[in-house]
Amino acid sequence: MATGDVKxxxxxxxxxxxxxxxxxxxxxxxxxxxxxxxxxxSELLLKSxxxxxxxxxxxxxDKPVCESNxxxxxxxxxxxxxxxxxxxxxxxxxxxARFWAAYVDDKWFIALRSILTARGEEEKKAAIAEVxxxxxxxxxxxxxxxxxxxxxxxxxxxxxxxxxxxxxxxWKVVELDASHILLDETKTPSLFKWAERFxxxxxxxxxxPETAKLAEFARKLFPKPEA
Amino acid sequence: xADELILLDFWPSMFGMRTKIALAEKGVTYEYIETDPWxxxxxxxxxxxxxxxIPVLIHKGKPICESLIQLEYIDExxxxxxPMLPSDPYQKAQARFWGDFIDKKFYDPSWKVWGTxxxxxxxxxxxxxxxxxxxxxxxxxxxxxxxxxxxxLDIALMGYYSWFKAMEKFGEFSIQTExxxxxxxxxxxxxxxxxxxxxxxxxxxxxxxxVLRKKFGAE
Numbered sequence: 333m334a335t336g337d338v339k340x341x342x343x344x345x346x347x348x349x350x351x352x353x354x355x356x357x358x359x360x361x362x363x364x365x366x367x368x369x370x371x372x373x374s375e376l377l378l379k380s381x382x383x384x385x386x387x388x389x390x391x392x393x394d395k396p397v398c399e400s401n402x403x404x405x406x407x408x409x410x411x412x413x414x415x416x417x418x419x420x421x422x423x424x425x426x427x428x429a430r431f432w433a434a435y436v437d438d439k440w441f442i443a444l445r446s447i448l449t450a451r452g453e454e455e456k457k458a459a460i461a462e463v464x465x466x467x468x469x470x471x472x473x474x475x476x477x478x479x480x481x482x483x484x485x486x487x488x489x490x491x492x493x494x495x496x497x498x499x500x501x502x503w504k505v506v507e508l509d510a511s512h513i514l515l516d517e518t519k520t521p522s523l524f525k526w527a528e529r530f531x532x533x534x535x536x537x538x539x540x541p542e543t544a545k546l547a548e549f550a551r552k553l554f555p556k557p558e559a
Numbered sequence: 560x561a562d563e564l565i566l567l568d569f570w571p572s573m574f575g576m577r578t579k580i581a582l583a584e585k586g587v588t589y590e591y592i593e594t595d596p597w598x599x600x601x602x603x604x605x606x607x608x609x610x611x612x613i614p615v616l617i618h619k620g621k622p623i624c625e626s627l628i629q630l631e632y633i634d635e636x637x638x639x640x641x642p643m644l645p646s647d648p649y650q651k652a653q654a655r656f657w658g659d660f661i662d663k664k665f666y667d668p669s670w671k672v673w674g675t676x677x678x679x680x681x682x683x684x685x686x687x688x689x690x691x692x693x694x695x696x697x698x699x700x701x702x703x704x705x706x707x708x709x710x711x712l713d714i715a716l717m718g719y720y721s722w723f724k725a726m727e728k729f730g731e732f733s734i735q736t737e738x739x740x741x742x743x744x745x746x747x748x749x750x751x752x753x754x755x756x757x758x759x760x761x762x763x764x765x766x767x768x769x770v771l772r773k774k775f776g777a778e
Contacts, residue, residue: 383660383693397652399659409648423635427623434625435609469609 338363348400355407357535433495471520497530564589565617574626575614577718583753585637673729724761
C-alpha cells in the first residue's frame, strides 16, 4: 500500500539500511529510497540524524526514526495491522530476540569487521577464531529460538532473522577476503540452512546485493595497506 | 510472588539500579541476590553464560539480561500499572533511541572520567560534558523525559545518578552549574520512592571508584 509520506535514507550496501527495507517489505509499505552518495552525507541526513549523522534514517510523516533495530521495531508497531508481526508476541521471546540482536551488533559484527581490518596473519587468525566462537553461540540461539521452525522468529522471518540475516552479503564478502569459510555447513548446520531460506524470502531477495559488487565496494571501504 | 522473580545485581551497578527502579515502579516483589560480577558465581554463569554480567532478572527460572531489555520486559509483563514506555510508536522509538545513546555514547566517558588519568581522562571529560549537554537539550522544558510521566528514559539515566558525584569529583566539574535543567530533573526524580530506594549512597560509590581506580592503574 502506498504511504507517500515514508522515506528512507540509506545505501544499497549497508546492512543496517537493509534491515529497515526488509521490515518495510514485510509490511508492504512503499517508500521513497534516498540513496546516499558514498563519501558524503546529505543535508537531509545530517538534519534528520544530528546525533549520529548515520544511516539508515526512516522519515515517516516528516518525523525521523534512527538506529536500524529501533526503526525495525517502529515499523512493526506503526503498521501493526499490516503483514506479519516482526517481533515475537510473548514478552520473554521478545527479550530474547532483543538480546541476541544486540549481541549480533555489539559482539558478532565487531568480530566480523575486525577480519577486514586485521593487520597481519596473526590478527586475522585471532579475528576468525572470535567470529567462529560467536557464530557458534548464534547457532545455539537459533536452535533455542526457532523451536524446530524455519526461522528465529518461527514460521516467518522476524526481528532477529533480520538483524543477523542482513549481514549475509557481507558475511560472504568477508569469507572471500579471509579465504576462510565463516558459515560452515558442518559446524553450524542450522544457521547454514537458515541463511539460504532467509535469502530466498521474498522480502529479502530483491535487496541482497551481489557478492562481486559488494566485494568491490568493500575494497574501497577497507583498503588493504600497501604490501 | 517473590519466589518467581530474582534479581542478580551488584550494589554499585548503575544498570542494576535501573532494573530496581522499574520493579519498584510496578510494585513487584523479588528476591535480591548480591552478585559481584568480578567473581563469576555458578548461578551468574548459568543465567548469563554469554556476558557473565549483572544485572540478570530471572522470572520463573528464565533469565533476562541487559538492563534496557529488562525494562521493556518488565513494562510488557506488568503492563497494567505505571506504563514506562509511551504507547505511541514514534514516542517509543525516541525513548529507545535515547536509551541506546546513553549506553552507546554516554557510558564510556562516564566511567573514563573517574577511571582513567592524564590525556585519556581529559578527553573523556570533554566528551562527557558534550553528552550531558545533549541530554539536557533533549529534556528541554519537560517535567520528565517521558513528558508528564516518569518513564523508561528517566529510569535509564537516573540509574547513573549515584555515580554523578564520582564523575564530578574526579572530573572536576559541577553538574548543577553546567546543567541546571538536568539538575532540576534529578530532584523531581528523587521525589519518587522507587528511585530513592534503588540508588546507592554517592559517597560509597566514590569510595568504590577509588578501589577501581587503583585496579585500573589510574591511582
